[in-house]
Amino acid sequence: MTVGLAAACGGAPSEESPAGAAGGAPKDAGGAEMPAAHPGAEAPAAPSLATGMALFRHGDFKGAEPHLVGALAAAPGDHRILEALGAIYARTDRPRKAEETFRAALAIDAASVGARLGLAAVLIDTGRYDEAQATLDEVRRRDPANVVALQKWALLEARRGRSEEAEKGARAALERQPASAEAHYVLGLALAQRGLLDEAAAALRRAQEIAPGHLGALSNLVKVEMRRGRKDEALRLRRLYEEALARQRIEEKVRGHRLKGVEAFNRDDYATALVEFQAIARDDPNDPQVHLHLGSTLIALRRLPEARSELDRSLALDPRGDRALTELGRLNALTNNLDEAVSALERAIALNPENAEPHYYLAGVRMARGQPALYQEEMRKFNELRSRSQGAATEIVPSPPGQEER
Numbered sequence: 493m494t495v496g497l498a499a500a501c502g503g504a505p506s507e508e509s510p511a512g513a514a515g516g517a518p519k520d521a522g523g524a525e526m527p528a529a530h531p532g533a534e535a536p537a538a539p540s541l542a543t544g545m546a547l548f549r550h551g552d553f554k555g556a557e558p559h560l561v562g563a564l565a566a567a568p569g570d571h572r573i574l575e576a577l578g579a580i581y582a583r584t585d586r587p588r589k590a591e592e593t594f595r596a597a598l599a600i601d602a603a604s605v606g607a608r609l610g611l612a613a614v615l616i617d618t619g620r621y622d623e624a625q626a627t628l629d630e631v632r633r634r635d636p637a638n639v640v641a642l643q644k645w646a647l648l649e650a651r652r653g654r655s656e657e658a659e660k661g662a663r664a665a666l667e668r669q670p671a672s673a674e675a676h677y678v679l680g681l682a683l684a685q686r687g688l689l690d691e692a693a694a695a696l697r698r699a700q701e702i703a704p705g706h707l708g709a710l711s712n713l714v715k716v717e718m719r720r721g722r723k724d725e726a727l728r729l730r731r732l733y734e735e736a737l738a739r740q741r742i743e744e745k746v747r748g749h750r751l752k753g754v755e756a757f758n759r760d761d762y763a764t765a766l767v768e769f770q771a772i773a774r775d776d777p778n779d780p781q782v783h784l785h786l787g788s789t790l791i792a793l794r795r796l797p798e799a800r801s802e803l804d805r806s807l808a809l810d811p812r813g814d815r816a817l818t819e820l821g822r823l824n825a826l827t828n829n830l831d832e833a834v835s836a837l838e839r840a841i842a843l844n845p846e847n848a849e850p851h852y853y854l855a856g857v858r859m860a861r862g863q864p865a866l867y868q869e870e871m872r873k874f875n876e877l878r879s880r881s882q883g884a885a886t887e888i889v890p891s892p893p894g895q896e897e898r
Contacts, residue, residue: 540566540758541573542878546847553580554743555781555815558754571600571607578610582617585740590614605635612644616651624648639668643675650681658682673703680712689720705736746772746782753785762792780810787819791826799823814844822853825860833857848877 544559557580564573578593591614597607608631615624625648631641646661662679665672680696683689693716699709710733717726753768766789772782783806790799800823806816821836834857840850855870 548576553583558751571597575606587614587618609640616648646678655682655685673699677709684716692716742776746775765789780806784816814840818850848874
């Protein structure tokens with residue numbers, strides 16, 4: 493949840509001043525209270541959609557899902573939301589739900605390349621190769637240069653045992669997108685099929701480096717290392733695979749609590765949200781996101797020392813957690829620790845320049861300090877980024893990482 497839950501779940505940033513709420517309004521050099529940043533009509537009309545899309549773009553699928561589910565309830569005909577949710581369902585091993593969602597998106601917008609690519613990925617993963625081929629052919633007819641379509645075509649060739657064609661497609665995709673975990677993964681599959689085990693291991697390891705916890709890459713690395721006679725390494729990779737699978741199963745277990753927690757926060761039922769997030773923390777105490785959620789909820793409940801403890805825990809688990817830093821900045825602003833607020837918010841911006849909310853809260857601090865020009869600049873950035881975050885999901889639908897390769 494961006495800006496934890498406060499600005500993005502329970503309402504837009506305009507509902508609470510980043511520098512002028514619970515801790516008392518900050519004062520200027522003369523001791524007068526400064527107005528807080530409060531853009532009013534500039535606030536997102538659909539904060540769950542904006543937040544969900546921002547998290548989706550940032551690769552935080554479990555964080556994005558509850559926001560997008562809420563946004564879809566408010567706008568069931570929005571194909572952008574359906575496309576993003578379909579991609580999330582595919583990435584979290586829910587192929588039937590993914591297929592239904594992608595087909596619903598296509599029923600609304602038959603020209604959607606993103607929905608068609610997502611559907612093709614699900615069809616490949618479920619072994620329906622002829623349907624997948626027809627779907628990819630349609631994508632390539634509409635968008636011949638689409639690199640994801642090229643990756644999916646290469647994966648389809650690998651599934652059909654056409655290793656040379658699969659290798660050719662994967663290498664072509666990598667020429668255009670060298671940091672694609674999926675293309676490295678497909679290349680590894682093709683090379684393993686050809687018996688080129690050293691090269692296959694290198695490609696699969698690269699996929700795993702780019703996308704840690706990639707189940708398909710890990711499972712195939714185990715097989716390749718066994719074939720190479722490296723039993724100890726295969727056993728080590730097997731443990732990593734089992735750990736990644738266990739994390740996925742924990743997420744499946746707590747998913748309902750996460751959805752209920754966000755829903756409760758959206759209706760300002762912070763007590764219920766707290767119970768739901770605490771349930772997640774009991775099952776998955778090392779999830780930095782749940783401590784972020786708890787921190788945001790405790791801020792809403794004005795239990796600020798406890799909120800700080802939860803945010804510190806989130807950042808200890810994930811020092812690059814830009815959303816936890818954003819909430820920490822907001823918390824410091826609420827308690828009039830403005831230097832610390834600026835530091836945390838600027839770190840959040842540096843880690844994730846595409847996140848709009850830290851600019852909102854930083855604008856509040858700038859206004860509180862009597863810096864109207866800096867306030868206006870931060871609000872300009874906030875509005876620009878927020879507008880961008882609500883763009884079409886077709887631009888960002890990722891490809892599922894070979895979940896079936898277990």
